[in-house]
Amino acid sequence: MIYTTIVNNQTIPVADIPEVSYKEFFGLNTGFLTNSPERHCVNYFGYPAGKQIKLICCIADDHTHEIAVSSCRVTASDSLDSFTASNFSFEKFEREIHENFGIGYNDHPWLKPVRYAHNRADQTKTIANYPFFAIESDELHEVGVGPIHAGIIEPGHFRFICNGEQILHLEIQLGYQHRGIEQQFLEKKKLLQRATIAESIAGDTVVGHTTAFSHLWESLCGYQVSRDIEFSRTIALELERMAVHTGDLSAVCTDIAYQLGSSVFGRLRTPIINFMQEWGGNRLSKGLIRPASNPSPFTPELAHRLAEILDIFEPDFLEMNEQLFSLPSTLSRFERTGVVSHDDVLSIGTVGMAARMSGLNRDIRSSHPFSLYPELNHEPIIKHHGDVYSRVQIRKAEVKQSMQYIRNLIQNVPKISENGPVFKSPKHNSFTLSLVEGWRGEICHCAITDEKGELILYKVKDPSFHNWLALALSVRNNEISDFPICNKSFNLSYSGHDL
Amino acid sequence: MLSLILILIASAFFTGIILRVKSMASGRKGPGLFQPVKDVARLFKKGVVYSETTSFVFQIAPTIYFSSVVMAMLVVPFGQSKGFVSFNGDFIFFAYVLALGKFFSIISAMDTGSSFEGMGASREALYSMFAEPAFFILMGSLALLTGHTSFQEIFAALHIGSYISYALAILGTFVLMMVAMVENSRMPIDDPKTHLELTMVHEVMILDNSGFDLGLILTAGYLKFAIYGALVVNLFIGVFPYQYSIPMFFVIQIVLATGVGLIESFMARFRMSHNAQFIFVLTSVSLLIFFGVLMILGKFA
Numbered sequence: 001m002i003y004t005t006i007v008n009n010q011t012i013p014v015a016d017i018p019e020v021s022y023k024e025f026f027g028l029n030t031g032f033l034t035n036s037p038e039r040h041c042v043n044y045f046g047y048p049a050g051k052q053i054k055l056i057c058c059i060a061d062d063h064t065h066e067i068a069v070s071s072c073r074v075t076a077s078d079s080l081d082s083f084t085a086s087n088f089s090f091e092k093f094e095r096e097i098h099e100n101f102g103i104g105y106n107d108h109p110w111l112k113p114v115r116y117a118h119n120r121a122d123q124t125k126t127i128a129n130y131p132f133f134a135i136e137s138d139e140l141h142e143v144g145v146g147p148i149h150a151g152i153i154e155p156g157h158f159r160f161i162c163n164g165e166q167i168l169h170l171e172i173q174l175g176y177q178h179r180g181i182e183q184q185f186l187e188k189k190k191l192l193q194r195a196t197i198a199e200s201i202a203g204d205t206v207v208g209h210t211t212a213f214s215h216l217w218e219s220l221c222g223y224q225v226s227r228d229i230e231f232s233r234t235i236a237l238e239l240e241r242m243a244v245h246t247g248d249l250s251a252v253c254t255d256i257a258y259q260l261g262s263s264v265f266g267r268l269r270t271p272i273i274n275f276m277q278e279w280g281g282n283r284l285s286k287g288l289i290r291p292a293s294n295p296s297p298f299t300p301e302l303a304h305r306l307a308e309i310l311d312i313f314e315p316d317f318l319e320m321n322e323q324l325f326s327l328p329s330t331l332s333r334f335e336r337t338g339v340v341s342h343d344d345v346l347s348i349g350t351v352g353m354a355a356r357m358s359g360l361n362r363d364i365r366s367s368h369p370f371s372l373y374p375e376l377n378h379e380p381i382i383k384h385h386g387d388v389y390s391r392v393q394i395r396k397a398e399v400k401q402s403m404q405y406i407r408n409l410i411q412n413v414p415k416i417s418e419n420g421p422v423f424k425s426p427k428h429n430s431f432t433l434s435l436v437e438g439w440r441g442e443i444c445h446c447a448i449t450d451e452k453g454e455l456i457l458y459k460v461k462d463p464s465f466h467n468w469l470a471l472a473l474s475v476r477n478n479e480i481s482d483f484p485i486c487n488k489s490f491n492l493s494y495s496g497h498d499l
Numbered sequence: 500m501l502s503l504i505l506i507l508i509a510s511a512f513f514t515g516i517i518l519r520v521k522s523m524a525s526g527r528k529g530p531g532l533f534q535p536v537k538d539v540a541r542l543f544k545k546g547v548v549y550s551e552t553t554s555f556v557f558q559i560a561p562t563i564y565f566s567s568v569v570m571a572m573l574v575v576p577f578g579q580s581k582g583f584v585s586f587n588g589d590f591i592f593f594a595y596v597l598a599l600g601k602f603f604s605i606i607s608a609m610d611t612g613s614s615f616e617g618m619g620a621s622r623e624a625l626y627s628m629f630a631e632p633a634f635f636i637l638m639g640s641l642a643l644l645t646g647h648t649s650f651q652e653i654f655a656a657l658h659i660g661s662y663i664s665y666a667l668a669i670l671g672t673f674v675l676m677m678v679a680m681v682e683n684s685r686m687p688i689d690d691p692k693t694h695l696e697l698t699m700v701h702e703v704m705i706l707d708n709s710g711f712d713l714g715l716i717l718t719a720g721y722l723k724f725a726i727y728g729a730l731v732v733n734l735f736i737g738v739f740p741y742q743y744s745i746p747m748f749f750v751i752q753i754v755l756a757t758g759v760g761l762i763e764s765f766m767a768r769f770r771m772s773h774n775a776q777f778i779f780v781l782t783s784v785s786l787l788i789f790f791g792v793l794m795i796l797g798k799f800a
Binding site: 141143146256257260305483484 | 526615618627664694697698767771
């Protein structure tokens with residue numbers, strides 16, 4: 001065997017991951033993805049092992065529900081054949097490896113910086129001298145937007161190359177939000193500190209990232225978590241999905257100047273996040289989820305409150321959707337705007353909504369289920385046109401689905417287990433991988449411990465990591481004035497990408 | 500003189516009504532009717548900041564824009580009462596003095612060297628160009644119908660004739676209101692509320708203006724709306740005595756403002772590429788009016 005297979009949230013000794021030559025490593029992982037839409041790379045990263053760099057590649061298979069993990073040792077001065085040349089979905093990963101360790105690739109299309117990690121290999125590369133793609137022409141013009149924007153959003157620079165009103169090319173330059181999250185995980189030793197860092201990876205996916213961290217930590221330390229904790233996490237994940245999707249519908253309406261939708265969806269988001277406040281004391285769910293413990297248990301009283309809130313939420317939500325999807329002026333803005341084809345999403349390896357909008361079934365809740373999802377028998381919502389309309393419809397359908405799941409779950413609120421947390425320390429020399437379907441898509445956290453059980457690597461992959469490229473592709477040949485609505489229909493995270 | 504006073508009064512509350520209607524339609528209480536005027540008054544007290552990349556064009560443009568609107572306002576009559584000035588062909592003066600102001604606002608936007616403002620300027624120029632034939636075919640038809648060439652004479656003579664002239668007045672209202680929407684950059688052409696520079700038309704052109712200059716531009720916008728409203732009113736009031744026509748003036752202005760507010764609340768704006776198409780439709784409606792006039796005059800055998 002030149003690779004090993006694990007399931008979601010399984011811990012294995014690092015020694016169990018076979019180490020093969022780069023040639024075999026290359027053939028194995030690119031071979032996995034050839035003509036196999038059911039497989040995709042969930043994480044591919046390097047970390048220093050002695051004087052060498054150890055590369056680990058994790059390929060998830062949605063049919064067998066397993067993840068193939070393989071590894072390889074290379075040195076920083078090597079110049080390797082790039083995976084990207086045979087499969088574009090590795091493009092970002094290899095750029096990241098190149099940026100962090102200076103490993104060269106012979107046939108990578110363009111090894112641009114990803115996020116300017118503070119300990120990057122080549123300190124001469126800075127945000128100020130980013131190598132933008134440019135087209136020499138007297139007829140085309142460039143429009144630069146950001147990193148400071150008119151709205152209340154995070155910093156990122158967008159450079160458009162336009163022919164009049166038509167966009168020919170968009171390049172998205174990120175990295176302004178880099179805070180060194182992965183390094184912080186290693187430096188901060190307390191569990192509470194780490195959980196707080198996990199909450200801050202992306203402010204709109206607090207539950208998603210904290211759940212991924214908690215699962216990873218519990219698996220690494222060998223905790224068996226009681227049902228009530230997993231119950232809380234499942235409810236919280238679905239509530240987060242509902243809140244953000246509803247907020248996004250409002251934002252999409254704002255961008256097309258549809259005031260009614262904007263204000264009604266904006267209002268509908270409030271009771272959901274207010275419920276989070278009632279439950280855990282914070283509207284953005286901070287402090288709600290912690291590894292191996294349940295700081296804010298979900299009580300039957302809360303279940304009753306939530307049922308009431310949903311009963312009021314549902315008719316208004318449905319009525320507003322009815323309006324939104326029957327108004328000619330809104331449909332004309334949604335339909336055939338910002339299309340990304342099935343072939344494109346497959347080749348760049350998007351995840352979550354950005355895959356499901358174009359007929360690519362990628363949903364961790366059904367393919368690598370965690371928490372209580374095995375019981376819910378989740379059916380992913382798939383659309384096929386890959387346009388703004390598909391993305392908006394997925395949001396509508398997923399909110400309805402989440403409501404259904406929550407209603408089913410709160411029929412039976414599990415008893416709160418009395419056992420307080422027993423402190424356990426992580427296993428030595430181990431590797432763990434945790435996948436969670438956040439509202440935006442697949443979140444992947446990986447960790448490796450040393451012989452003392454200390455973390456030597458913590459790797460985070462937010463769904464935005466791949467999906468930004470889908471946004472760049474979606475606006476090609478669209479009007480530049482349609483960019484905001486395309487952008488909002490993806491609603492990607494800057495800080496989740498920049499870490 | 501009367502029209503001048505009425506337009507000034509109407510401009511004070513027109514935008515306020517739009518904002519209030521929009522607020523109420525989205526379930527908010529909304530600002531007071533005179534908030535836009537207060538905003539402008541506040542801006543007039545402020546100094547101006549000029550970007551170092553701009554030239555004198557950027558500094559004189561707001562003043563020229565404002566004065567062009569004031570000059571246009573002077574020729575608008577009120578029923579029997581002439582405007583401040585009135586002469587043969589004053590509707591052509593009206594259209595082109597507004598165009599002059601627009602020209603300066605466009606080159607001042609280009610003067611800033613910002614890529615956004617350049618895009619806004621190009622959009623504004625395109626839409627004004629498409630809106631121009633609609634206005635001239637409409638006014639030309641009315642001139643043909645009445646045999647006069649000044650606003651006051653045209654409107655005074657308009658009521659005389661068959662009921663078909665009222666049908667023409669309704670079509671004319673549609674064209675004038677839509678031209679007003681284009682000129683004032685309201686929905687569904689442009690979204691005055693948006694914060695997204697890439698989708699703006701008029702708003703993006705004035706991004707660099709501040710303080711007093713911005714106050715001038717906003718005031719000119721309020722006046723413009725009331726001016727077009729006054730033109731619409733003129734299509735209907737004809738020779739009614741003042742005790743009827745003055746209340747009618749305000750009723751029609753309020754109805755128009757409420758209509759604009761409702762449109763902005765309950766529909767999405769057009770895709771940018773549909774705008775040109777939509778504005779062009781106005782020209783065809785104007786052509787309908789033209790054929791209507793030809794029919795009334797018996798030009799068809």
